[in-house]
Amino acid sequence: MLLLPLYYLLVSSFKDNGDIFAAPLGLPDSLSLRKFATSVHDARLDLAVLNSVIVTVLSLAVILLLAVPAAYALARASGKVAAAIERAFSLGFLIPTFAALVPTFLLAAQLGLFHTRTFIVLFLPATSLPLAVVLLTQFMRTVPHEVEEAARMDGAGNWTVLVRIYLPMVVPGIVTVLILSFLAFWNEYLYSLVIIGPDEAQRTIQVAVPTLRSSLSTDFGVLSAGTVVTLIPVYAVYAVLQRRMEGALMGGAVKV
Amino acid sequence: MKRWRNLAAGAAAIVLVAACTGCGGPLDPKTGDPDTLVVHSRFAPGTYGADTYSSVVAQFERENPGVHIKNLYNGDDIFNSFETARLAGKEADILLINLYDKAYSWTELGATPPVDRYLKEWGLRDRVEPRALKAWTDGQGRLRAFPWTGFTWPVLVNSKLLHKAGIERAPRTLPELRAALKALKAERIPAMTIGGNDWSGQKFLMQVMQGYMEPAVAKRVFSKGGYCAEPQARKGLRLFGELRDAGLFVKGAQGLNADQMNADYLEERAAMMPAISSTIAAVPAPLARHTEITGFPVPSDGTYDKPTVYNGATSTGIWLTPNGAEKPDLSEKFVTFLYRKDVVQKFIDKSGYVMTLRGQRPSEERPLVSESSRVTHGDTVSEAVMPDDYVPAAVSTPLNRATSLAYTRGTGVQAMCKALDTAYRS
Numbered sequence: 296m297l298l299l300p301l302y303y304l305l306v307s308s309f310k311d312n313g314d315i316f317a318a319p320l321g322l323p324d325s326l327s328l329r330k331f332a333t334s335v336h337d338a339r340l341d342l343a344v345l346n347s348v349i350v351t352v353l354s355l356a357v358i359l360l361l362a363v364p365a366a367y368a369l370a371r372a373s374g375k376v377a378a379a380i381e382r383a384f385s386l387g388f389l390i391p392t393f394a395a396l397v398p399t400f401l402l403a404a405q406l407g408l409f410h411t412r413t414f415i416v417l418f419l420p421a422t423s424l425p426l427a428v429v430l431l432t433q434f435m436r437t438v439p440h441e442v443e444e445a446a447r448m449d450g451a452g453n454w455t456v457l458v459r460i461y462l463p464m465v466v467p468g469i470v471t472v473l474i475l476s477f478l479a480f481w482n483e484y485l486y487s488l489v490i491i492g493p494d495e496a497q498r499t500i501q502v503a504v505p506t507l508r509s510s511l512s513t514d515f516g517v518l519s520a521g522t523v524v525t526l527i528p529v530y531a532v533y534a535v536l537q538r539r540m541e542g543a544l545m546g547g548a549v550k551v
Numbered sequence: 552m553k554r555w556r557n558l559a560a561g562a563a564a565i566v567l568v569a570a571c572t573g574c575g576g577p578l579d580p581k582t583g584d585p586d587t588l589v590v591h592s593r594f595a596p597g598t599y600g601a602d603t604y605s606s607v608v609a610q611f612e613r614e615n616p617g618v619h620i621k622n623l624y625n626g627d628d629i630f631n632s633f634e635t636a637r638l639a640g641k642e643a644d645i646l647l648i649n650l651y652d653k654a655y656s657w658t659e660l661g662a663t664p665p666v667d668r669y670l671k672e673w674g675l676r677d678r679v680e681p682r683a684l685k686a687w688t689d690g691q692g693r694l695r696a697f698p699w700t701g702f703t704w705p706v707l708v709n710s711k712l713l714h715k716a717g718i719e720r721a722p723r724t725l726p727e728l729r730a731a732l733k734a735l736k737a738e739r740i741p742a743m744t745i746g747g748n749d750w751s752g753q754k755f756l757m758q759v760m761q762g763y764m765e766p767a768v769a770k771r772v773f774s775k776g777g778y779c780a781e782p783q784a785r786k787g788l789r790l791f792g793e794l795r796d797a798g799l800f801v802k803g804a805q806g807l808n809a810d811q812m813n814a815d816y817l818e819e820r821a822a823m824m825p826a827i828s829s830t831i832a833a834v835p836a837p838l839a840r841h842t843e844i845t846g847f848p849v850p851s852d853g854t855y856d857k858p859t860v861y862n863g864a865t866s867t868g869i870w871l872t873p874n875g876a877e878k879p880d881l882s883e884k885f886v887t888f889l890y891r892k893d894v895v896q897k898f899i900d901k902s903g904y905v906m907t908l909r910g911q912r913p914s915e916e917r918p919l920v921s922e923s924s925r926v927t928h929g930d931t932v933s934e935a936v937m938p939d940d941y942v943p944a945a946v947s948t949p950l951n952r953a954t955s956l957a958y959t960r961g962t963g964v965q966a967m968c969k970a971l972d973t974a975y976r977s
Contacts, residue, residue, distance in 0.1 A: 313814050492632060
């Protein structure tokens with residue numbers, strides 16, 4: 296069932312509208328890559344992919360930079376303040392995407408960062424931070440205290456304990472956060488459309504692909520090809536990271 | 552280890568610099584290059600008319616050395632995209648967009664300045680057809696934008712398929728239409744294709760309904776709703792239901808959209824289709840040779856005495872924005888260029904555009920579009936009231952959804968009018 300939509304997109308990328316509507320799941324007559332070339336050329340998907348990579352990679356870096364130390368602190372703390380902060384992070388799940396749109400737009404305009412990727416690079420990690428912190432905190436709580444105590448006795452400080460002890464042991468958690476955040480950042484549409492805007496030089500892939508669609512008439516072959524182009528990085532990253540996550544989980548299970 | 556850290560820091564710095572490239576660049580017309588005019592449009596490469604637009608922009612830049620046109624493209628999000636940019640004061644200088652939906656309120660809200668004085672000062676007033684000036688002028692007498700393109704929206708009839716069913720000519724009366732439906736059904740030829748699930752179906756439903764609606768009544772009902780309470784609307788819906796149940800539409804019409812409708816007609820899987828001029832321009836020459844253009848038959852005891860078509864002047868207009876008004880010389884150069892006879896003729900010839908400017912000749916390369924203009928403005932058809940000019944912006948999308956129900960076989964008048972009225976309350 297999961298492969299069917301991908302199959303439909305793929306075969307549609309080689310067909311004209313008439314063939315797509317007449318036999319949606321039928322095989323194409325030719326395997327010409329013309330539709331792919333047209334979609335990349337017309338919507339400048341080459342630039343859009345580059346922009347999406349820049350936005351996604353930087354946002355992932357920011358989220359790791361913020362979430363890992365926060366989760367480390369929360370996992371080791373035991374006071375009421377820490378519990379309240381952890382709950383505050385959990386409350387982040389309750390904010391609907393649309394509710395934050397207007398204030399976010401106003402903030403971007405006030406900061407002079409409207410129509411820039413910079414604002415989105417700062418904003419996207421904020422949307423994923425609650426999940427990342429909550430997830431990583433749980434993973435870090437599974438690290439045995441004995442290991443940390445042994446490191447302390449050897450003279451390790453807070454940062455050394457985090458980098459040398461905790462980080463290697465919570466790789467599955469970090470990979471999980473990376474996968475979930477990558478999918479969210481790569482597929483983000485609304486804020487990218489509103490904040491970054493329509494400039495070819497800056498827009499992301501999710502904003503570029505819909506320009507291949509028109510209310511009067513659409514070449515669905517070209518649109519499907521463009522959609523396939525957006526999916527390739529998602530499938531590639533998912534395949535690579537998922538294998539690593541499974542490997543790390545298995546390794547961690549044996550150690551514990 | 553240190554080397555790796557330095558490498559990572561260097562890479563991060565490069566990416567950060569790349570990320571910030573373009574911040575406050577040409578998208579900020581106030582602080583950007585004064586010789587750059589930012590134009591926001593739907594003419595994304597690959598869309599209808601984009602090639603012609605691209606070539607005339609190149610021509611403009613050649614004729615005006617040093618001047619650069621920065622093009623921004625949006626699909627259906629262009630209205631929202633412009634509005635947020637306008638709120639931030641970073642909107643494009645010129646907009647090429649139709650008068651639809653939210654755009655009706657822009658001049659009144661001050662989002663775009665009226666262009667009456669520019670039209671006069673730049674010597675363009677005599678170029679515009681009076682009906683276009685009227686269509687683009689708001690209730691306070693302000694011209695919202697420079698009128699540019701219009702549309703025709705007749706019915707296309709595949710005469711080859713009709714002949715196959717033994718029908719000599721496109722039906723012009725309801726008895727002729729009913730006879731044609733019977734003959735086509737006997738030959739298993741779907742009569743009319745339609746996007747019953749989107750704007751194309753909504754417009755056609757309103758067109759058939761107007762068979763019994765006087766223009767003043769239609770304008771009132773389209774503006775405020777009240778389909779169930781209006782006897783003329785109910786009578787029109789009854790006619791629609793009768794024709795639908797007699798087999799006017801292709802199977803599953805309630806789930807189709809305009810693209811599927813176009814594909815059905817262009818692949819000769821249906822005998823008729825209501826088609827806007829941009830679709831007519833896409834009809835390939837072999838099919839165009841056996842395509843007749845006409846209006847949709849009306850009842851003999853109805854409002855109109857001839858088959859109806861839609862016809863409008865509110866397709867793409869050239870909107871000046873507040874940022875554009877601060878660059879009057881550049882804006883004037885570009886707008887007057889787009890109004891120039893040879894440039895307009897290129898759009899007519901190459902892309903089959905229906906322009907609302909005077910003194911142009913019909914397209915030789917797109918004869919079907921020329922024929923649709925001739926029929927639409929001739930004396931064999933009547934012009935129905937265009938719903939878009941009256942339906943409130945917030946209602947148009949719910950109204951499209953409500954339309955789908957009307958295309959479902961067996962749906963009664965009460966259910967149809969109730970769904971339409973509900974759209975006005977959503």
